[in-house]
Amino acid sequence: SFVAVIGAAGLAVGLALQGSLANFAAGVLILIFKPYRVGDFVEVAGVSGTVTSVLVFTTELNTGDNKRVIIPNGQTMGGTITNYSTNDTRRVDLVMGIGYGDDIDKAKKVLEEVVAADERVLQDPAPTIAVVELAESSVNFVVRPWVSKADYWGVYFGLTEAVKKRFDEEGISIPFPQSDVHMHQIANHD
The missing domain is CATH 3.30.70.100 (Alpha-Beta Plaits)
Structure with missing residues (x-):
């Protein structure tokens, strides 16, 4: 029936937007509470880098090896945020x-x-x-x-x-990892 098709379409659209809505909500929280700002060196969602932009849906970082990483804000707010720039x-x-x-x-x-x-x-x-x-x-x-x-x-x-x-x-040594190997001779009983 027509109502079932509309219901299924609504469910599909709702599921498709679920991630986007979570990212939007997280982006709003980031903009309000400001756990980090552009220019801060942070670790979020397992990535370390300098924040280059904070948008409603995503946060962009530049890593130490000059990679641009775009992180959905839902992942950012869903985990630990370490801000190395907060303290002097x-x-x-x-x-x-x-x-x-x-x-x-x-x-x-x-x-x-x-x-x-x-x-x-x-x-x-x-x-x-x-x-x-x-x-x-x-x-x-x-x-x-x-x-x-x-x-x-x-x-x-x-x-x-x-x-x-x-x-x-x-003359102070910095040792490599090492192990002692002990060899035992087994008597030959002929």
């Missing part, structure tokens, strides 16, 4: 491993000197440098200096390189 400072988290035969106190002193030598590192809050793990192949230090958000990547890469160079100069 960020903590750099590095893990540096040394060999079990190396001097822990010497390595910690070198790490403190390398961090202190970088003028971009903030003194308040003070950097944290501590042994964090006795791993399978290394004794791991956590190095956590605070920096202005604009200096984050420069400090991250700069400290990694500076620590490697100083460890080389000081």
